[in-house]
Amino acid sequence: MRYDAVIIGSGVSGMTVAIILAKEGRRVLVLEQHSQPGGLMQHFRRQALVFPTGVHRLGSLDDGQILSRYFQYLEVRDKLSLKRMSADGFEEYSFPGLRFRVPIGQDAFRERLHQYFPREKVAIDQFFTDMNRLVSQFPLYNLLNESERSGPILESISLASYLDHLNCSRELKGILSASNPLYGIPPSECPLHTHFLVMDSFLNSSWRVDECATPLAEAFVKSLLAHGGEVRCNALVTNISASGGRVEGVVLANAEYIPTDLVIFTGHPRQILTLCPPGSFRPAFRHRLEDTQDTFGAFALALSWGHPDCTLVQCDTFIYNSWDTEAQYHQKLVSLSQRPSMIYCCAMPQEANREYAVTALVGIAPGEMTPFELTRRGERSEAYQAAKRSLARRILDTLQEHWPEQAPSLKMVDACTPLTFRDYTLTPWGTAYGIIKSASNFRHAQLSTETKVKNLFLAGQSIVQPGVMGALISGVYTGTAILGRNYLINKIKEETS
Ligand SMILES: Cc1cc2nc3c(=O)[nH]c(=O)nc-3n(C[C@H](O)[C@H](O)[C@H](O)COP(=O)(O)OP(=O)(O)OC[C@H]3O[C@@H](n4cnc5c(N)ncnc54)[C@H](O)[C@@H]3O)c2cc1C
Numbered sequence: 001m002r003y004d005a006v007i008i009g010s011g012v013s014g015m016t017v018a019i020i021l022a023k024e025g026r027r028v029l030v031l032e033q034h035s036q037p038g039g040l041m042q043h044f045r046r047q048a049l050v051f052p053t054g055v056h057r058l059g060s061l062d063d064g065q066i067l068s069r070y071f072q073y074l075e076v077r078d079k080l081s082l083k084r085m086s087a088d089g090f091e092e093y094s095f096p097g098l099r100f101r102v103p104i105g106q107d108a109f110r111e112r113l114h115q116y117f118p119r120e121k122v123a124i125d126q127f128f129t130d131m132n133r134l135v136s137q138f139p140l141y142n143l144l145n146e147s148e149r150s151g152p153i154l155e156s157i158s159l160a161s162y163l164d165h166l167n168c169s170r171e172l173k174g175i176l177s178a179s180n181p182l183y184g185i186p187p188s189e190c191p192l193h194t195h196f197l198v199m200d201s202f203l204n205s206s207w208r209v210d211e212c213a214t215p216l217a218e219a220f221v222k223s224l225l226a227h228g229g230e231v232r233c234n235a236l237v238t239n240i241s242a243s244g245g246r247v248e249g250v251v252l253a254n255a256e257y258i259p260t261d262l263v264i265f266t267g268h269p270r271q272i273l274t275l276c277p278p279g280s281f282r283p284a285f286r287h288r289l290e291d292t293q294d295t296f297g298a299f300a301l302a303l304s305w306g307h308p309d310c311t312l313v314q315c316d317t318f319i320y321n322s323w324d325t326e327a328q329y330h331q332k333l334v335s336l337s338q339r340p341s342m343i344y345c346c347a348m349p350q351e352a353n354r355e356y357a358v359t360a361l362v363g364i365a366p367g368e369m370t371p372f373e374l375t376r377r378g379e380r381s382e383a384y385q386a387a388k389r390s391l392a393r394r395i396l397d398t399l400q401e402h403w404p405e406q407a408p409s410l411k412m413v414d415a416c417t418p419l420t421f422r423d424y425t426l427t428p429w430g431t432a433y434g435i436i437k438s439a440s441n442f443r444h445a446q447l448s449t450e451t452k453v454k455n456l457f458l459a460g461q462s463i464v465q466p467g468v469m470g471a472l473i474s475g476v477y478t479g480t481a482i483l484g485r486n487y488l489i490n491k492i493k494e495e496t497s
Contacts, residue, residue: 002259003029006250008237009266011039011425012468013459015220016475017264017482019074022227024483029258030229031250033236038217039266039425041468046413049350049357050211051302053424054432055468056346056359057085057208057316059201066141067201069496070472075226079219081210083349086314090206093178094319094402100175101315106131106203113175123166127176130162131196140464140473140480141197145489158439159195160187160326174323181318181344181363183466184295186329189438194465201469208313212351240265240275246454264478266460268427268434269447280453292445293438294431295466296329296363297418301395305347305356306409312347312358319343319402334368334387339394358410360395364418369429377423388415434462449478457481 005021007014010032018030036042040054060067061082071077087108089101100116102109106128113124135141139148157165159180163173177187183198185191209216221231239251240263249259265272270289273281281289305312320342327341340362347356372384392415400407418430427434437445449457457478461467464474480488 003027004260005029005262005264006031006258006260007264007266008240008250009039009460010037010217010221010231010233011266011460011471012041012220013461013463013471013475013478014039014264014266015224016070016074016472017266017457017459017478018229019220019224019227020475020479020488021482022224022229028224028229029260030224030231031235031237031252031258032231032233033253033426034424035233036217037221037231037233038215040421041215041217041220042424043211043215043217046302047304049302049304049355049413050348051357051359051413052209052211052348053300053421055209055216056348057090057202057206058082058468059198059206060204060469061207062205065204066143067469067472069143069492070476072496073492074220075223076216076219079214079222080216081213083208083210083313085206085208085316089315090202091179092311092315092317093175094317095171095174095178095323096321098171102203104203104205106200109203113172116175117169117172120169120172123168123172126166130192131200134193134196135200138193138197140476140489141201141469143489143493145486145493147486156439156442157192158188159190159192161439162192163187170323174320174325177325178318178320180325181328181342181361184363184433185436185438186326188326189436189440191437191439191442194437197465197469198467201467208349210349212349237275239277240272240453240456242277242280242453242456245280245452247456262455262457262482264457264459266458266475267425268431269458269460269462270428271426272451272456272458276453276456282452285452288444289447292435294366294428295433295436296365297369297430298421298432299333299362299364299391299395299415299417300420301360301392301415302413303358303360303396303399304411304413305358305406306354306411307406308354310347310356310358312345313349313356316344316346317402319345319398321398328363329365331363331365332368333362333364333391333394337390337394339398343395343398345399357413360399362391362395363432364430366429366431369418372417372419373429375419377420380419384417384419388417391415433466434460437465449474449481
């Protein structure tokens with residue numbers, strides 16, 4: 001069977017391109033190496049509780065907001081049951097001696113910052129002015145077609161230098177940079193626009209997907225099937241074949257050959273160096289990809305919370321053990337058994353609200369999992385299990401100290417390391433957000449959706465920006481490269497206005 005397009009990977013980026021092309025009448029096939037579709041959109045069940053893997057919160061889903069419009073166009077919006085997070089505080093930053101809650105809306109956030117930092121009103125106002133200026137320049141974040149695009153958008157200043165330049169106090173810096181684990185780049189390296197885009201999208205509105213009622217991955221699959229697309233799981237692509245510099249098809253691990261005119265690869269971009277025939281790419285491009293660094297990995301502790309009140313359902317909590325929001329990138333949680341510098345916690349609504357499914361995430365620096373990298377799911381060593389238990393215990397201890405009244409009702413359910421993520425999504429060593437695009441090497445690490453191989457495109461979180469919004473926009477970006485920018489943007493606008 002010949003397909004018009006084969007999409008490798010069924011995460012949000014792959015499903016987005018697949019639905020876009022299927023809606024245009026193209027015959028599309030999504031190939032997924034794992035046994036279930038969805039990539040990081042999947043959830044898992046333990047002890048009757050449902051835990052998300054890589055989508056704990058979504059932003060900008062109110063009517064007319066950007067993710068809502070994309071979801072509407074992709075025909076997933078109506079298939080989801082969404083729970084709004086607290087307007088008065090969807091994020092809480094806990095620093096030594098201060099707990100700060102971020103309300104929904106830039107104006108409300110600004111006002112609260114004014115209350116806490118009355119002497120720094122000028123810097124605070126400048127922060128919001130710059131945020132609005134920068135986010136308004138991103139075409140696909142604002143659904144701008146070619147004629148509406150403004151000039152160059154990328155400013156290579158880092159978040160930390162920018163906050164220094166504003167002369168912010170240590171405490172204000174801490175609060176304005178506390179959410180950096182949501183994209184995995186330390187403030188000293190994070191391009192300012194990356195931070196602003198993520199912050200803005202959640203300040204617009206923040207939501208949980210009720211995975212028990214309407215799983216996110218299923219909504220994407222249903223939409224694709226309704227437009228005649230197909231998804232095949234347990235389908236590991238081992239080769240992308242090309243001839244005369246043009247894509248011809250893909251080969252699966254079972255040696256099956258699937259001919260196609262168009263391939264979109266959405267896994268970690270370094271994989272294409274081994275998937276494509278030798279000589280497909282210029283040495284400079286190959287070296288550039290080989291040189292790229294990855295963001296940290298995630299250690300996720302799944303817990304049950306038996307107490308009747310769980311504020312974490314409505315408000316994510318970032319527990320910092322100092323005002324240093326960079327420390328988490330250098331911590332040695334495995335090799336030196338340190339206590340985590342930061343723990344991010346959230347809880348999901350469940351079918352029966354007697355217990356909540358809490359996820360606690362910490363960042364694992366590259367290299368920390370090296371001693372165990374050769375092990376696979378189901379065959380890990382006792383040393384790996386011991387390291388996992390030890391870190392899980394340190395996280396639980398911190399949470400029980402943070403919420404002493406709930407301590408007896410917080411129970412460990414399961415844990416996964418970056419290697420678990422690696423084995424489910426094939427990212428190298430389990431990097432959480434793929435290739436790091438830092439302020440100093442932004443252009444070097446920036447990859448286009450088009451490749452040297454004709455009709456081989458790239459999409460995914462490493463191409464545009466991490467997060468569901470970034471990965472989805474990367475899929476739209478690929479769609480614009482295939483169908484024409486104005487054509488697709490105008491269509492999305494018309495269908496969602
Ligand atoms: C722990 C964690 C928590 C997160 N929380 C949030 C959150 O709350 N909100 C948010 O917006 N973002 C969050 N993110 C980020 C977000 O989940 C990702 O940025 C986004 O889902 C990535 O989508 P993707 O399509 O690029 O990649 P993926 O979802 O990884 O999809 C790629 C797919 O390609 C498949 N694949 C790879 N290679 C092959 C091959 N050779 N053959 C066949 N299939 C292949 C993989 O199996 C995978 O399914 C989180 C990430 C992590 C790790």
